[in-house]
Amino acid sequence: MSGEGEAQVEEILKNIGNLEELSPFEFKELLIKLARRKSERMMLNAGRGNPNFLALTPRYAYLQLGKFALSEAERHFGYMGGLIGGHSDREGIEARFEIFVRNHWNERGTAFLNSAVSYVRDYLGLPAGDFLHEMVQGYLGCDYPSPPRMLPLAEKIVARYLMKEMGAGYDLGYSLVDETQLFAVEGGTAAMAYLFESLKANRILNEGDKIALAVPIFSPYLEIPRLDTYRLEVIEVRADEERGYQIPREELEKLRDPEIKAFFLVNPGNPTSVKLEEETLEDLREIVEKDRNDLIIITDDVYATFAEDFRSVYSVLPHNTILVYSFSKYFGATGWRLGVIALHRDNVVDRLIASLPEEVQEILEKRYAPITPNVRELKFIDRLVADSRNVALRHTAGLSTPQQVQMVLFALYALMDEEEKYKKTVKHVLRRRYRALYRGLGIEPEESPGYAYYYTLLDTEKLAERLYGKEFAEWFVRTLPVEEFIVRLAVEAGVVLLPGKGFDVIHPSARVSLANLREIDYIKIGKTIRRLIDEYYKKFRGEV
Template structure:
């Protein structure tokens, strides 16, 4: 280095010595060196490493990296894929869960309704740019006239159909419903009530009946509008803790593989829960005397977390397993609290939910994000039955715990002991003191209503068929590229594919080679080599409590050709490993 850069040289030499002394990891040193423009080989030379050893060192401390969330690892994979891809090269990101498809009709309706609301506010105004909050009288007739005037505008026909359903399907007074929607989309008032607007609850309840319960008779649920499933998860975890329903060192069971935050949140210091994983595999119903149901039968297991249909394995739990879980809870562990995440229920033709069989035990979670392509809108709900067992658990708390809760909620209730868990959840979402200004933003709730009404109007499931058709083409392209028969069935979402890398290795190069993989490589190396060598980002399945040698491919965010290319990339990396293995004899 030149004299001008000697301070950097001295700094890096000191860091190199710290690395040799074990005070700094090779990975961190090499990343630091890259910041100052040093090549991997040059930085490796400072540590006495050959270029090959330096390249391996930048591959990180695998065991330590394995402790990180797959979504944090994703950022490293993207960095590698972009860096090694170079100019004019596009990497494939199959690590993200948001879809690249979206519903346009409801969006057009939303835009047109926003125009109506703005013009309605200006009706009695004589000042440019200034409107006033409207009363509800006559608003429905005004909207009807507006839609006739704009009949040829995009979204008008849908809005007319949606408003007709509000009257005939939801059974709401038209002026009342239109006023709530106009006031909400203007966003000129706090969400009132904060839990959910009445028109939103009516529409979403019908939507959930179709999507989650497949129009079958079910218990009555109250809804709490949230910022997607993310908000729902955090609110539930926090309220269960604050109300002493789940206490430090309590045990919770988790159906795996699963969306990784359900694995990561319970063990945070905030909650301090113990976890036990219950593995579920397609085509293998849980036996009545099997270890999974025996675990759920234990009274020390206080809660069950599941995503159904699953992420990352893209299937709904079979009816037999769902019914056996329900029976076990009813007969052996009636106070078990179930968080049932049904985000992917929109993507299957056959679905069985615990919310149908043990509604009082279930805290349901649903998000519109995936089906309508609205991950950025943050639209979700918590579903809680009117006879939720959490209310009973709170009623049986110790005097000391009840006193603490009375102090917590005294600012918002004259009789805190009578508060339901749903009311506590709503208050806790804004740390109680700000509950009066809580709730999901009103324009978001209007979007939720219109997406719900779109689906309810689609009695032939045309939109669902289109979305599932898109995913099936990608699914088939991936498995064709892998030289496998694509799994099929009404229980599959095809939103993700969790691929067993060792099975692929055996398919292409034999059992001996497949058996050698864990001996010669850390399982994370496969996804990192996909990124570095093939410019493809897939997430390690182990981060979802799946098999160590597995990779999750998110099909919703990529095209058919991408799926074909990913399959080729996986075969290429395995061929590279195979050639190296053959050289060793």
């Protein structure tokens, strides 16, 4: 780097204040501005996990369903000159759909949509006419979501998809599918916001209570508990980098503390992109079943579909676990805002609410009285729905029905793909990008069956040591703090990464998203990082 460029970076660092106080996503916005300072240069933003791939087939099916839905609407009010339509009729809808399929067979999406109806009828054993009517009305968006929690057949189908992907079984008759209730929400972020709010409203989490977080973790989960709204005390349950970011038994032992009300985790992790191993899951099971049957576990499993042989905490401890899942990453659908909260019919939160003191029960009866005369029988999942609309507007709660329809088509696409062609393709793309990054760095990548490969953490000290030895690595991290390292990448090369520290990673590191750039771009990022380290190695040796 030229002396002029170095002075420019130092001036920027001097003027932007304390980087450590910024959340990684605020830091990212700053880095983007710095990376764009040279208009002739391409910016490589690997700081955000928004995928640049998406599932085509269920989207084409959505378009064909839309055509059929509109043809159903056009059957009414014909005398109005095509200005308005009506609702679909349940009677005869299957026959009309068969005619539609014949007339549109050569259009992409029709064959899948026809197969989906057959799968629902012939494999899942659900009435095809009811399914078509629910999907058509849902696509048209002409009714409020009913029930507000989730459309009935949509819930059955998405629950089966979830249990398949969560390693909990999904074959017909498997009890966990039938015992799982869903609340369709506006993505995983809405799910977490609703959960925090309802747990507080129902006096399960109160100011000053202890909760545990599996760290490193998605930075908003670090920030939310400390907000004035909640003021919770956070106990860290730390994964060990030397053990491949698995949570050691001694860290899980913290959960035996009865003062810890809830345990939050992301699995596979963000930013680590590592799934919990079977041994870790079994350790957690033993602790809960022996000493902590009152512990609430909230697991965000949005990256589950990218890991091999994934098994969710929900499949191990279903009565204690609230499962959060979003369709955004796997199907390339961040803009659709599709997520669910999954809860077993017999769950710890309902038991905890039932055991609240009488004076608290009376307060909650007043809160939920507008929606039911039997508040004490109101399940937590239904309280979630009510709280999502401040109770008074509960009758208009729920995820929009067109969103639920696309969610169902995504779920059916995965369920029907028994050879997992889409999943294998997506995994292949991510693994190629991971290897491309290391090809640019000029070293062999570390691979593991536990990796999801959606992100990767670059430990700058380890990277420097692999390249030029331990003595240089120690000098390098003293000379170039990771925040400055990341700023230099943005200013000099237009490369945007996120600091691991913002996710509560102890070691100096940067998170690289493998989801949102081309393979060739990851080679460029690797080469850029290598070039910067090479320059500092020359300084270390006194060559410049």
